Amino acid sequence: MELSELERQRAEKAARLQEAGVAPYPHRSHRTHTTVQAIAAYEAAVAADAAAPRVTVAGRVVSMRDMGRLMFAHIEDSSDRLQLFIRSNELGEDAFTLAKRTIDLGDFVEASGTMVRTRTGEISVQTETVVMLAKAITPLPIPKEVEDESGAITRFSAFADVEERYRQRYADLAVNREVRDIFRVRSRMITALRAWLDNHDYLEVETPILQPIYGGAAARPFTTYHNQLKQNLYLRISFELYLKRLLVGMYERVYEIGRDFRNEGVSYKHNPEFTQLEFYCAYTDLFGIMETVEQMLAYAAEATLGSRQITFGENTVDLTPPFRRVTLRDAIRQATDIDYVAFPTSDSLRQEMRQRGFNAASDASWGHLVDTLLGEAEPDLIQPTFVHDYPVEISPLAKQKPDDPTHVERFEMFIGGMEMGNAFTELNDPFEQEQRFMQQGRAYEAGDEEAQPMDEDYLQAMMFGMPPNGGFGLGIDRLAMLFTDHRSIRDVLLYPHLRQRDQ
RNA sequence: GGGUCGUUAGCUCAGUCUGGCAGAGCAGGGGCCUUUUAAGCCCAGGGCCACAGGUUCGAAUCCUGUACGACCCA
Numbered sequence: 001m002e003l004s005e006l007e008r009q010r011a012e013k014a015a016r017l018q019e020a021g022v023a024p025y026p027h028r029s030h031r032t033h034t035t036v037q038a039i040a041a042y043e044a045a046v047a048a049d050a051a052a053p054r055v056t057v058a059g060r061v062v063s064m065r066d067m068g069r070l071m072f073a074h075i076e077d078s079s080d081r082l083q084l085f086i087r088s089n090e091l092g093e094d095a096f097t098l099a100k101r102t103i104d105l106g107d108f109v110e111a112s113g114t115m116v117r118t119r120t121g122e123i124s125v126q127t128e129t130v131v132m133l134a135k136a137i138t139p140l141p142i143p144k145e146v147e148d149e150s151g152a153i154t155r156f157s158a159f160a161d162v163e164e165r166y167r168q169r170y171a172d173l174a175v176n177r178e179v180r181d182i183f184r185v186r187s188r189m190i191t192a193l194r195a196w197l198d199n200h201d202y203l204e205v206e207t208p209i210l211q212p213i214y215g216g217a218a219a220r221p222f223t224t225y226h227n228q229l230k231q232n233l234y235l236r237i238s239f240e241l242y243l244k245r246l247l248v249g250m251y252e253r254v255y256e257i258g259r260d261f262r263n264e265g266v267s268y269k270h271n272p273e274f275t276q277l278e279f280y281c282a283y284t285d286l287f288g289i290m291e292t293v294e295q296m297l298a299y300a301a302e303a304t305l306g307s308r309q310i311t312f313g314e315n316t317v318d319l320t321p322p323f324r325r326v327t328l329r330d331a332i333r334q335a336t337d338i339d340y341v342a343f344p345t346s347d348s349l350r351q352e353m354r355q356r357g358f359n360a361a362s363d364a365s366w367g368h369l370v371d372t373l374l375g376e377a378e379p380d381l382i383q384p385t386f387v388h389d390y391p392v393e394i395s396p397l398a399k400q401k402p403d404d405p406t407h408v409e410r411f412e413m414f415i416g417g418m419e420m421g422n423a424f425t426e427l428n429d430p431f432e433q434e435q436r437f438m439q440q441g442r443a444y445e446a447g448d449e450e451a452q453p454m455d456e457d458y459l460q461a462m463m464f465g466m467p468p469n470g471g472f473g474l475g476i477d478r479l480a481m482l483f484t485d486h487r488s489i490r491d492v493l494l495y496p497h498l499r500q501r502d503q
Numbered sequence: 504g505g506g507u508c509g510u511u512a513g514c515u516c517a518g519u520c521u522g523g524c525a526g527a528g529c530a531g532g533g534g535c536c537u538u539u540u541a542a543g544c545c546c547a548g549g550g551c552c553a554c555a556g557g558u559u560c561g562a563a564u565c566c567u568g569u570a571c572g573a574c575c576c577a
Contacts, residue, residue, distance in 0.1 A: 004513070005513090005531085005532095005548095005549065006513055006530080006531055006549090007513090009531065009532070010531090063540070063541090065539050065540060065542055065543095066536090066539095066542095067536060067537060067538075067539065067542080067543095068535070068536040068537065069536080069537050070536085070537040070538070070539085071537095071539085072538075072539045072540065072542085074540080083539090083540080085538080085539090087537065087538095088537080089537080104530095104531085105530075105531095118538055118539080118540095119538045119539090120538065120539070120540080122538095122539090122540075124538095138513080139513050139514085139530065139531075140513090140514090141513070141514040141515085141529095141530085142514085142530085143514080143515085143529085143541090144529070144530095144540095144541040145541075146540080146541060147540095154541085156515080156528085156529070156541055157514055157515030157516075157528075157529060157530095158514085158515075159514065159515085160514090160515075161510095161514085161515090161572090162572070162573065163510090163571070163572045163573080164514095164572095166572095175514095265504095268574090359576095359577065361577085498571085498572080499570090499571065499572085500571095501570075501571055501572095
């Protein structure tokens with residue numbers, strides 16, 4: 001390890017401790033109270049007119065004010081901050097000097113003493129012993145901050161470099177408490193979704209991440225190789241086909257929460273690996289799924305945030321059922337004035353789009369052009385909206401509408417101007433499914449790299465009989481963006497993908 | 504993939520337009536201080552100005568390219 005000047009100074013302090021017979025990295029802590037518990041214990045003692053409690057607290061040193069033979073410091077644990085009131089009177093001359101000379105901002109320490117209120121009124125630990133728990137060598141960019149009467153915190157030169165925050169998330173989390181809260185909300189949200197599904201007789205399952213054939217979504221996969229089997233494998237792009245096989249196996253309600261991988265661009269709403277929730281339910285259809293999703297999301301919002309109204313940027317999103325329903329045709333008509341049904345070939349639709357000033361790639365299929373048009377409508381879909389009835393060309397796993405075989409029973413759900421989920425009345429006719437796969441194969445031959453490959457085993461499963469069912473896939477990261485009011489998927493991923501940097 | 508902007512001390516940033524000794528606050532080091540909370544005061548440090556090349560007597564600054572990132576567009 002090559003140490004910087006500041007790191008070298010701190011390493012010397014660790015050595016100084018060792019010389020004084022004190023371990024800079026002792027094995028154990030003897031904490032009796034979290035900072036929140038210590039404060040609560042003091043307030044309870046005051047209320048009961050009892051003696052102030054003795055505590056041992058532990059945490060990271062986040063501020064220090066050296067007054068000579070007296071010093072103030074704040075430590076922070078995962079519950080809160082607490083002031084240490086450290087005097088040579090209590091510690092004794094030698095211990096006080098050692099503490100002063102060896103403790104830096106960022107160190108983990110443990111302090112024992114009696115709870116007191118200082119002259120300015122702050123509840124503190126009147127420290128009798130202070131022990132190093134873990135010496136920090138690299139200085140953390142711990143900002144100075146001031147809290148006003150309303151509790152609002154003003155930060156001075158906070159650690160804010162976005163790239164460094166993502167690359168060294170541990171440092172970001174260590175110094176930016178509000179970042180820690182993002183991932184607490186994310187965790188509570190997933191817990192709530194899981195609880196809702198568990199309480200509605202859904203079985204949580206785990207299906208393969210390494211797959212011999214990828215499928216279930218329109219995306220390019222990551223490819224890997226199994227050395228011993230001498231076989232190419234793909235990282236899954238969705239769980240869909242494996243979950244629906246389980247309905248053949250007589251489970252009626254299944255779900256999985258896990259990671260999907262798509263070999264595509266990185267953006268504020270795309271990461272190469274992302275978390276997905278998919279569930280499938282037998283004996284229901286697209287419209288049953290809509291109601292299920294409404295109930296599940298309303299519950300998740302309430303359980304996570306205590307409200308169905310969610311602040312997202314300048315908007316307030318209301319997750320109270322029912323959600324708005326609009327056909328894809330109407331949504332696109334409203335946003336672009338184009339009725340794509342009137343332009344049933346890629347050439348005619350492309351011409352119409354270009355005439356009206358929209359971008360239309362020359363090599364795009366008709367289905368992709370419709371998808372491009374939907375992109376025009378997307379930013380305005382702020383309140384929860386089920387956009388339903390999709391062209392069959394871009395929906396090879398969904399069942400056709402009984403009265404219109406050019407369209408399928410499918411919806412995409414939009415909230416906050418983002419696509420959040422995708423659902424079908426699932427196709428369970430093996431002969432029709434085979435035709436759809438073959439059509440996808442032709443699309444692939446024509447250059448559509450996102451077309452879905454034939455999956456013989458999936459067809460075999462369906463040949464045994466698959467009950468009618470509906471299914472739904474939800475982008476967990478995007479829902480987390482909504483729940484935490486963040487605009488970039490990177491803000492809700494602990495370790496977002498970044499390009500590798502030299503050194 | 505294209506465009507715009509950014510990269511200067513451990514952190515947050517000036518300095519770049521108009522080329523001329525590398526700056527501030529915080530953090531760190533030495534000293535003073537027994538009720539502070541962005542504590543205060545005194546002293547002395549700390550730099551591959553992202554990287555490579557070019558122009559120039561002289562480049563953090565101008566030009567070209569590269570890397571990484573942010574935002575916008577596709």
